[in-house]
Amino acid sequence: MLTLILVIFLGGAILTWLGRKINPLLGDLLFLVSVILPATMFVMNIKVGDTIAQHTLLGIDLVWGLSPLAHLFSLVVVGLGVMLSIYSISYMRGKEKVGMYYFSFILSIMAMLGILVSRDWISFFIFWEIMTWSSYLMVILNGKKVQSIGIKYFVFSALGAYSMLMALVIINSQLGSFMLSDTFNNFQHLSPANQILIPVLLLVAFGVKSAVMPLHIWAPDAYSNSPMGYTAVFSGALSKMGVYGLVLVIISMTTQLPAGSLIRIIVAWLGGFTAAAATLWAITQDDGKKLLAWSSIGQLGYIVTGVAIGTPLAMLAAMFLVVVHALFKGSLFMAVGAIEKQTGTTDFKEVNGLIRKMPVTFISSLLSIIALAGIPPLAGFVSKWMLYEALIQNHNYLLVVLLFFASTAAFLYAYKFLHGYFLGQEEPEWAHVKEAPMSMTIPMLLLALTTFVLGTWPQLLFNSIDSAMQYLGYDATNGKLWTDSVLFSQWGDKVALQPVLYAIIAVFLFFAIFLYFKGRKATRYVTTKDISTSGEIPKEWENLTFKVNFMQPFERAIEPFLKRQIEKYYLGFGKGMEALFDFTRRIYTGNGQTYAIYAIVFLALLLIFRVSLFG
Amino acid sequence: MEHILIKILGAIATFILAFIVGMTYGGVVRKITARVHNRLGPPFYQNFIDALKLFSKKTAIHHGVMHFLGPAFLMVSSVVSLMFVPVLIPGGDSWYNSWFSNMIYDGDLIFLIYIMVFGSLGMALGAGQTGNPNSSIGITRGLSQMVGYEIPWVLALVSLMLMYKTTSIVDFINVQQETGTWLMFANPFAFIAGLFALMGMFHYSPFDIIGAPAELASGPVSENGGKFLFTMMSSGSVFSFVKLTLFVDIFMGGASNLVVLVIKTFTLYMIPVLYGIVSHRYRTEQAVTFFWKWPLFFGLLAVLYAVL
Numbered sequence: 001m002l003t004l005i006l007v008i009f010l011g012g013a014i015l016t017w018l019g020r021k022i023n024p025l026l027g028d029l030l031f032l033v034s035v036i037l038p039a040t041m042f043v044m045n046i047k048v049g050d051t052i053a054q055h056t057l058l059g060i061d062l063v064w065g066l067s068p069l070a071h072l073f074s075l076v077v078v079g080l081g082v083m084l085s086i087y088s089i090s091y092m093r094g095k096e097k098v099g100m101y102y103f104s105f106i107l108s109i110m111a112m113l114g115i116l117v118s119r120d121w122i123s124f125f126i127f128w129e130i131m132t133w134s135s136y137l138m139v140i141l142n143g144k145k146v147q148s149i150g151i152k153y154f155v156f157s158a159l160g161a162y163s164m165l166m167a168l169v170i171i172n173s174q175l176g177s178f179m180l181s182d183t184f185n186n187f188q189h190l191s192p193a194n195q196i197l198i199p200v201l202l203l204v205a206f207g208v209k210s211a212v213m214p215l216h217i218w219a220p221d222a223y224s225n226s227p228m229g230y231t232a233v234f235s236g237a238l239s240k241m242g243v244y245g246l247v248l249v250i251i252s253m254t255t256q257l258p259a260g261s262l263i264r265i266i267v268a269w270l271g272g273f274t275a276a277a278a279t280l281w282a283i284t285q286d287d288g289k290k291l292l293a294w295s296s297i298g299q300l301g302y303i304v305t306g307v308a309i310g311t312p313l314a315m316l317a318a319m320f321l322v323v324v325h326a327l328f329k330g331s332l333f334m335a336v337g338a339i340e341k342q343t344g345t346t347d348f349k350e351v352n353g354l355i356r357k358m359p360v361t362f363i364s365s366l367l368s369i370i371a372l373a374g375i376p377p378l379a380g381f382v383s384k385w386m387l388y389e390a391l392i393q394n395h396n397y398l399l400v401v402l403l404f405f406a407s408t409a410a411f412l413y414a415y416k417f418l419h420g421y422f423l424g425q426e427e428p429e430w431a432h433v434k435e436a437p438m439s440m441t442i443p444m445l446l447l448a449l450t451t452f453v454l455g456t457w458p459q460l461l462f463n464s465i466d467s468a469m470q471y472l473g474y475d476a477t478n479g480k481l482w483t484d485s486v487l488f489s490q491w492g493d494k495v496a497l498q499p500v501l502y503a504i505i506a507v508f509l510f511f512a513i514f515l516y517f518k519g520r521k522a523t524r525y526v527t528t529k530d531i532s533t534s535g536e537i538p539k540e541w542e543n544l545t546f547k548v549n550f551m552q553p554f555e556r557a558i559e560p561f562l563k564r565q566i567e568k569y570y571l572g573f574g575k576g577m578e579a580l581f582d583f584t585r586r587i588y589t590g591n592g593q594t595y596a597i598y599a600i601v602f603l604a605l606l607l608i609f610r611v612s613l614f615g
Numbered sequence: 616m617e618h619i620l621i622k623i624l625g626a627i628a629t630f631i632l633a634f635i636v637g638m639t640y641g642g643v644v645r646k647i648t649a650r651v652h653n654r655l656g657p658p659f660y661q662n663f664i665d666a667l668k669l670f671s672k673k674t675a676i677h678h679g680v681m682h683f684l685g686p687a688f689l690m691v692s693s694v695v696s697l698m699f700v701p702v703l704i705p706g707g708d709s710w711y712n713s714w715f716s717n718m719i720y721d722g723d724l725i726f727l728i729y730i731m732v733f734g735s736l737g738m739a740l741g742a743g744q745t746g747n748p749n750s751s752i753g754i755t756r757g758l759s760q761m762v763g764y765e766i767p768w769v770l771a772l773v774s775l776m777l778m779y780k781t782t783s784i785v786d787f788i789n790v791q792q793e794t795g796t797w798l799m800f801a802n803p804f805a806f807i808a809g810l811f812a813l814m815g816m817f818h819y820s821p822f823d824i825i826g827a828p829a830e831l832a833s834g835p836v837s838e839n840g841g842k843f844l845f846t847m848m849s850s851g852s853v854f855s856f857v858k859l860t861l862f863v864d865i866f867m868g869g870a871s872n873l874v875v876l877v878i879k880t881f882t883l884y885m886i887p888v889l890y891g892i893v894s895h896r897y898r899t900e901q902a903v904t905f906f907w908k909w910p911l912f913f914g915l916l917a918v919l920y921a922v923l
C-alpha cells in the first residue's frame with residue numbers, strides 16, 4: 001500500500017507535468033488528484049507499525065514503515081500539502097512554468113513522506129536527495145538570481161548531503177547494517193571516536209535543512225525566492241525534516257554518550273542564538289517574504305533548542321511548535337502570496353492600507369501573527385510557556401533570557417508585518433485591489449483557525465505527541481504535564497487555558513459592544529486622509545505614509561550587532577578558496593608545452609639527485 | 616452557577632477598585648508634578664472629571680473596524696491581567712478578602728508577561744488603522760523600548776524563579792509570608808533590575824518618548840476621542856494598578872488589606888514619578904541601550920546571586 005502511494009505520487013508528478021502541456025485545466029485537475037488522492041490514502045490506510053513494505057535494490061534491503069514519531073511529522077506534511085495544493089492552483093494561475101511547479105511540488109511531498117517512512121538509511125538518503133533536488137528546482141523556478149541564491153542553496157545542501165553520506169558509510173562499515181534501529185541499538189558498540197563523529201556529521205546534515213546557525217545563510221534567500229505557494233511547504237514542512245533528523249540523532253544517539261550532554265548544550269545554544277539573531281534580522285527587512293523567511297529561521301531555533309534540551313516538557317514544547325509553526329507560518333506565507341497575487345508586490349514600502357480591501361487575509365494574518373508572537377489564547381503561547389518552564393527548571397537560565405529577548409523582539413517584526421501590508425495610509429494607487437479568490441483565502445483561514453483551536457484545546461495534538469515521545473523512550477506525559485486543557489510543570493505551576501479563553505472573550509465582547517454597537521451607527525467613516533496630525537489638517541496631496549526606516553530607532557540600538565554577519569566570513573572563505581584554485585590553475589594550465597616542461601624538469605631533478613635518492 | 620456569579624461580581628469589584636485607585640494616582644501625580652514645577656496644578660480628582668467628560672462625549676467619526684477593536688483589545692489585556700494578579704494575600708483575614716480571589720490560581724508569571732503585551736498589540740492595530748503617522752511612530756518607539764526593558768525584567772524574575780523553584784505569584788507571596796523577608800531584601804539585585812524595568816513600563820521621563828506630547832500629539836492615542844479615549848484612559852489606570860500590585864506581590868510581600876496595599880503601591884509609584892519629573896528625555900535608541908547596560912548588569916548579578 002505504501003509503495004502504491006509513493007508510486008501514485010511519482011506517476012502523478014509526471015502525468016501532471018505532461019497534462020499541463022496538453023491543457024492547463026487538465027494539469028490543474030491532475031495536480032489536485034495526485035496530491036489529495038495519495039495523501040488521503042496515506043492518512044486512511046497507513047497505520048503506525050514496524051514494517052509495512054520491503055524491497056530489495058541492488059542487494060540492499062529498503063525497509064519502510066511508520067513510527068509514531070514519523071506519524072506526527074507526516075500530519076504536518078499531509079495537512080500542509082493538501083492545503084497548499086488547493087491554494088497553488090489559484091496562486092499559479094497566469095504564471096510561467098506552472099508544470100514545473102506542480103512537478104516539483106508533488107515530488108517534494110512524496111520525498112518528505114518517503115523520508116518519514118524510511119526505516120533504513122539508504123532509502124532515507126535517496127528520499128532526502130529527491131527532496132533537496134525538488135526544492136532546488138523551486139528555488140530557481142522564477143529564474144532570478146540563479147547564480148547567487150541557487151548556488152548558495154546548492155552548496156549548503158551538498159555539504160549536508162556529503163556529511164550524511166560520510167556518516168552512513170561509517171555506520172555501515174562499523175555495524176554492517178543500514179537499518180536505523182540497528183544504528184540506535186548498537187550505538188554503544190562503536191568506537192568512542194565514531195560515537196562523536198557520526199552524530200556530529202549527521203547534525204551538520206540536519207542542521208543545514210533546519211537552518212541552524214551557522215548553516216542558515218542559504219535560507220532567507222531560498223525561502224523568499226521560491227513561489228509563495230511552495231515557501232509555505234518549504235518553511236512549514238521541509239525544514240521540519242531537519243528537525244525530524246535532529247530528534248533522531250539527539251534523542252536516540254547522543255543520550256547514550258557520556259559527552260552527549262555537551263553536544264546537546266552546544267546545539268541548544270546554537271538554537272538560542274539562531275532564534276535571537278534571526279529575529280533581529282527579521283526586524284530590519286522591508287520585504288514581507290524576507291521578513292517571514294528570517295522569522296522561520298528564528299522559530300526553528302526555538303524548536304532546535306527544545307529538542308536539544310530534551311526534557312519531557314521541552315520535547316513536548318518543541319514537537320508542539322513543529323506543528324503549530326507549520327500552521328501559522330503556512331498561513332502567513334499564503335497571505336503574502338495572496339498580496340503578491342493581488343497587488344504585484346510584497347514590499348512594505350510600496351503597498352499599504354489593505355485592511356479594508358482584503359479583510360479575510362487580514363484576519364488570518366492577525367490570528368497567525370498573534371500565534372507567532374506567543375500571545376494567549378492562541379497556540380503559540382502553549383509551546384512558548386512549556387519551553388520557558390522547561391528551560392528554567394533545567395537551569396538554563398541564560399538561555400531562557402535569550403529566548404525571551406527573541407520572542408519580545410518578535411513583536412517588532414510582527415507589528416511591522418501587519419502595519420506594512422494592512423494598516424497605515426490608504427493610497428489611491430491601491431484602491432482597485434480586491435480580496436484574493438476563495439481557494440486562496442479558505443486554506444489560510446483554516447490554518448489560522450486551527451491555531452486558535454489548539455491554543456485552548458492543545459490536548460487534540462498532545463495525544464499524538466505523547467505516543468511519539470513514548471516511542472522515543474519518554475514516560476507518558478498525560479496527567480503529569482497536561483490534562484485536558486490545563487498545562488502543568490514539575491514545579492506545580494499551571495495554566496488553565498479554558499478559563500483564560502472565556503475571560504478574554506467575555507472582556508473583549510463587553511468592550512467591543514460598548515464601543516462598537518453604540519458608537520458605530522452614530523459615527524461616519526472617514527478616510528485615512530481625514531486626520532489631524534499635531535493639530536494640522538493635512539491636504540489631499542500630502543503623502544503621510546510612514547514606511548521607510550520603520551524600525552529605525554531600534555535598528556540604531558542594535559547596530560553593533562548587525563555589522564557582524566557570518567555570511568561575510570563564508571564569502572571570505574570562498575574568496576580564499578578561489579585564490580587557491582587560481583594558483584592551482586597556474587600550475588595546471590592545460591597547455592601541453594607547460595606539462596612538457598614539468599616532465600623535463602622532473603627528469604632533470606631526478607638526474608641531479610639520483611645519487612642521493614637511489615644511491 | 617452561583618459560584619460563577621460570585622466570581623463575576625468579585626471581578627467587577629476588583630475592576631472598580633483598580634479603576635478608582637489608578638485614576639486617583641493619576642490625578643495625584645499630576646498635582647505632584649505641578650507642585651515640583653512650581654505650578655498650582657489641577658485638583659487630585661481631575662482625572663475623574665476628564666473621564667466623565669470623555670465618556671459623555673459623542674464620537675463623530677471612525678476609521679474602520681480595527682479602530683473600534685483596538686481599545687477593546689487594550690481593555691482585554693488590562694482586565695485579564697488584573698484577574699491573574701492577587702490584589703490581597705490569598706487567605707488573608709480581612710472580610711473582603713474573598714472578593715479579590717479572581718483567577719489567581721489559573722495562571723503564572725510567564726502567562727502574565729505574555730497577556731500584558733496583548734494590549735500593546737491591539738492598541739498598535741487600532742492606532743495603525745487611523746493612518747496617522749504619529750501613531751505608528753509612537754508605537755514603534757513603544758515596542759522598541761519594551762524590548763529594552765524586557766531583558767532586565769525577565770532576568771529579575773528568572774532569578775527569583777530559580778531561588779524559590781516556582782513561577783506562580785501566589786507562591787511568591789506565600790514564601791514571603793513564611794520566611795518573613797520581602798524578596799526585595801532576599802535578592803536585592805533582582806529588585807534593582809526590576810525597578811529599572813518598572814520605570815520603563817510606566818513611560819515617565821526619561822522613557823516618555825512614546826507619548827512625546829510636545830511633538831507627536833500624544834503618540835499612539837492621537838486620532839482618538841470621546842469613548843475611545845475614555846477606554847484608553849481607564850485601561851491605562853487599571854494597568855498601572857496591575858503593574859504596581861504585581862510588583863508589590865513579588866517584591867514587597869503582598870498586602871493583607873487595602874490600606875497596606877495603597878501605602879505600598881503609592882510608595883512604589885513615587886519612584887518612577889519623582890525620578891521622571893526631574894529627568895530629561897532619552898531618545899529611543901538611548902532608552903533601549905540604557906536598559907542593556909546597568910539594568911542588565913544588575914539582572915545578571917541577580918541570577919548569579921540566585922545560583923550561588
